[in-house]
Amino acid sequence: MYKVSVGKKILSANEEYALKNSRFLSEHKKLCLNMISSPGSGKTTILARTITELKDKIKIGVIEGDIQTDIDAERIRATGAPAIQINTDGACHLSAAQVSGALEKLAVDDLDLIFIENVGNLVCPSAFELGENGKIVVLSVAEGDDKPAKYPAIFAKSKVLLINKIDLLEAIGQVDFDIKRVKADARKLNKGIEIFPISAKTGEGMADWYDWLKREVKNLRL
Amino acid sequence: MYKVSVGKKILSANEEYALKNSRFLSEHKKLCLNMISSPGSGKTTILARTITELKDKIKIGVIEGDIQTDIDAERIRATGAPAIQINTDGACHLSAAQVSGALEKLAVDDLDLIFIENVGNLVCPSAFELGENGKIVVLSVAEGDDKPAKYPAIFAKSKVLLINKIDLLEAIGQVDFDIKRVKADARKLNKGIEIFPISAKTGEGMADWYDWLKREVKNLRL
Numbered sequence: 001m002y003k004v005s006v007g008k009k010i011l012s013a014n015e016e017y018a019l020k021n022s023r024f025l026s027e028h029k030k031l032c033l034n035m036i037s038s039p040g041s042g043k044t045t046i047l048a049r050t051i052t053e054l055k056d057k058i059k060i061g062v063i064e065g066d067i068q069t070d071i072d073a074e075r076i077r078a079t080g081a082p083a084i085q086i087n088t089d090g091a092c093h094l095s096a097a098q099v100s101g102a103l104e105k106l107a108v109d110d111l112d113l114i115f116i117e118n119v120g121n122l123v124c125p126s127a128f129e130l131g132e133n134g135k136i137v138v139l140s141v142a143e144g145d146d147k148p149a150k151y152p153a154i155f156a157k158s159k160v161l162l163i164n165k166i167d168l169l170e171a172i173g174q175v176d177f178d179i180k181r182v183k184a185d186a187r188k189l190n191k192g193i194e195i196f197p198i199s200a201k202t203g204e205g206m207a208d209w210y211d212w213l214k215r216e217v218k219n220l221r222l
Numbered sequence: 223m224y225k226v227s228v229g230k231k232i233l234s235a236n237e238e239y240a241l242k243n244s245r246f247l248s249e250h251k252k253l254c255l256n257m258i259s260s261p262g263s264g265k266t267t268i269l270a271r272t273i274t275e276l277k278d279k280i281k282i283g284v285i286e287g288d289i290q291t292d293i294d295a296e297r298i299r300a301t302g303a304p305a306i307q308i309n310t311d312g313a314c315h316l317s318a319a320q321v322s323g324a325l326e327k328l329a330v331d332d333l334d335l336i337f338i339e340n341v342g343n344l345v346c347p348s349a350f351e352l353g354e355n356g357k358i359v360v361l362s363v364a365e366g367d368d369k370p371a372k373y374p375a376i377f378a379k380s381k382v383l384l385i386n387k388i389d390l391l392e393a394i395g396q397v398d399f400d401i402k403r404v405k406a407d408a409r410k411l412n413k414g415i416e417i418f419p420i421s422a423k424t425g426e427g428m429a430d431w432y433d434w435l436k437r438e439v440k441n442l443r444l
Contacts, residue, residue, distance in 0.1 A: 038260040039344050039373060040365025067345065069372050090375065092314065092345040120373070122261050123289065123314040123343050142364030142387065143262025150291050151261060151342070153312065165364065171393035176423075201398075 014128055017096030021131025024103060025114075031220050032114045034130050036154055037138035039120030042164040044072045045200040046138065047115055051079045053203075054210055058217055061111045063102040065094040065119045072117060082106060093125040094118050100131075112217050122147070126154035133220075134159035141165050141177045148185035156189040160196065162209065167199040236350055239318030243353025246325060247336075253442050254336045256352050258376055259360035261342030264386040266294045268360065268422040269337055273301045275425075276432055280439055283333040285324040287316040287341045294339060304328060315347040316340050322353075334439050344369070348376035355442075356381035363387050363399045370407035378411040382418065384431065389421040 011019065025032050035043050051060045062083040064073040073085035084102040086094060099116060106114065116132060118125040126135070137158040139147055142165055148155040155161065163182060183195055194212060198205035233241065247254050257265050273282045284305040286295040295307035306324040308316060321338060330336065338354060340347040348357070359380040361369055364387055370377040377383065385404060401419060408415055416434060420427035 038262065038342070038365075039369055040260065040362070066372055068374055069368075071368055071372060090345075090349075092343070119345065120260070121314075121343060121345050123312075123341065124346065127312075140262070140364060142362060142390065143260075146291075146293055147261055150288055150293060152290055168364065168390060168393055171390055 014096045017100050018129040018131040021096055021100050021103060023131075024100075025131060025133065028108055029220055030108055030111060030114055031217050032116065032130075032132045033134055033136050033159075034116045034118060034125075034132040035136045035138060036118045036122070036125045036158070037120065038122045038140075038143060041120075041138040041140040041143065042200050043117050043120070043138055044075050046162060046164060046198070047117060048075055048079050049200050049203070049206065050210070050213070051076070051081045053206065054213065055080070057214060058112045059110060060113045060115060061106050061108070063094075063099060063106065063114065063116045065098070065117060067091070067119060082111075088119055092119060092121050092123075093128050094130060095128060096130045113213065122151045122154055126157055133216075136160045136162060138162045138164050139182065141169055141172055141179075144176065145178045145181045145185075148182060148189060152189050155186045155193070158190065158193060160194045160209075160212065161186050163195065163197040164200055166197050166204060167202045236318045239322050240351040240353040243318055243322050243325060245353075246322075247353060247355065250330055251442055252330055252333060252336055253439050254338065254352075254354045255356055255358050255381075256338045256340060256347075256354040257358045257360060258340045258344070258347045258380070259342065260344045260362075260365060263342075263360040263362040263365065264422050265339050265342070265360055266297050268384060268386060268420070269339060270297055270301050271422050271425070271428065272432065272435070273298070273303045275428065276435065277302070279436060280334045281332060282335045282337060283328050283330070285316075285321060285328065285336065285338045287320070287339060289313070289341060304333075310341055314341055314343050314345075315350050316352060317350060318352045335435065344373045344376055348379055355438075358382045358384060360384045360386050361404065363391055363394055363401075366398065367400045367403045367407075370404060370411060374411050377408045377415070380412065380415060382416045382431075382434065383408050385417065385419040386422055388419050388426060389424045 070085040073083040076083035135158040196209045292307040295305040298305035357380040418431045
C-alpha cells in the first residue's frame with residue numbers, strides 16, 4: 001500500500017470559509033470577536049451596554065446568531081449600532097459561511113470592531129472557527145462555579161472570560177458560586193486568559209473590559 | 223420511474239437504540255425522564271432534592287451525562303441513590319446507545335423511576351430520542367424570559383417545564399424575568415405542557431412537582 005502525500009492540509013468547508021473571513025478582516029484591519037456562552041448568560045446585554053458606553057471611541061457592529069427570532073438584533077439596533085441577524089433554524093452554532101455572508105452585508109469600513117454573538121450554547125460553537133481574532137466566553141454567576149471544569153473546551157480557547165451578573169452574587173451566596181474557584185479552574189485550562197468579573201446590568205467592572213477592548217483595537221490599527 | 227415501498231421506516235442507529243431502550247423500560251414497567259437544560263439551570267440540585275424528599279415513596283436512579291468530570295454523579299450518590307456517569311468527551315448530547323449501556327449497569331429492578339440528566343445544552347439534546355417516557359426542560363429565571371421564543375424545540379417537546387431558581391426573582395426583578403411571558407410562550411408551543419415554578423434551593427413549589435411524579439409512577443404501575 002502506498003501513502004500519497006499531497007503536501008497540503010485538506011480544509012473542511014467551514015475551515016475554508018473561516019480562512020476567507022480571517023483574510024477579509026485582516027485586509028480591512030478590523031477586530032472581530034466571537035462571543036460564546038450558555039443561553040441567558042447576558043451576551044446581548046453586555047454588547048448593548050458596551051456599544052452605548054464606547055460609542056464615541058469605538059465603532060461597533062454585531063452579527064447575531066440565533067436559532068429563531070430577531071429579538072437580539074433588535075436590541076442591538078436600539079443602541080444605534082448596525083446588526084445582521086442570522087437564524088440557524090435549529091442548528092446549534094454559527095458556521096463560517098454564515099458569518100461570511102453577514103460580513104458582506106455589514107458596512108465594515110465604518111466599523112472598528114465586529115462582535116459575533118453566537119447561538120446560546122456552551123458546547124458546540126467552540127468547535128467551529130469563524131475566522132475571528134478571538135473568542136470571548138461569558139459565564140453568569142447563576143450558572144455555578146463548576147462550569148470551567150465541566151465544559152473545558154471553550155474556556156481553554158478563549159482570550160477573555162467575562163464573569164457576568166455579579167450583582168446577583170449576594171443573593172446566590174459564596175457557597176454556591178466561588179469566584180476564586182472559577183478563576184483557578186479557568187487558568188488551569190488557559191494560563192493567559194483575561195478574566196473580568198462584571199455586571200452588565202449595574203455597570204460594575206465594565207471599565208476593565210472596555211480598557212481591554214480599546215487596547216486590542218489600538219494594537220490592530222498599528 | 224417506479225416507487226418501491228418497503229413498508230418499513232428505516233431507523234437511524236440512534237433511533238434503533240432508542241426503540242430498544244423504550245422496549246426495555248416498558249417491559250420492566252419503569253418510568254424514565256430525560257432532563258434537559260442549559261448548563262447551570264440546576265438539574266443536579268433538583269434531582270438531589272427530589273431523590274432525598276421522595277426517598278420513602280419513589281426509588282430513583284440517575285444516568286448522568288457530562289462532557290467531562292463525575293461531579294454530578296458524585297452529588298447524586300451523596301443522596302444514597304445509584305448513579306451511572308457517562309462522559310461524552312466533547313459531544314454535546316447523550317446518545318441512545320450510551321443510555322442503553324447505562325441501563326444495563328443500573329439495577330433497574332430496585333427502582334421506580336430513572337432520570338437521565340442530559341449534557342447541559344438547550345439545543346442539541348432535544349433532537350436525540352433516548353427511549354424515555356418524557357422530557358423535562360429546566361429554565362432558570364436567571365436565563366431570561368425570552369428562552370421559549372428563542373429555543374422553541376425543547377419547549378415544544380417536553381412534558382414538564384420547571385422554572386427554577388425562583389428564589390432569585392426578587393434580585394432579578396420582574397422587568398428582567400416575566401414569568402407570565404414564559405408560561406404563555408411555552409404554552410403557545412406546547413398546549414399540554416405542565417409548568418412548575420420552583421426553587422430547588424429553598425424547596426418552594428417542589429410539592430407540585432413531586433405530586434406530578436407520583437402520579438406518573440402510579441399510572442405506569444397500573
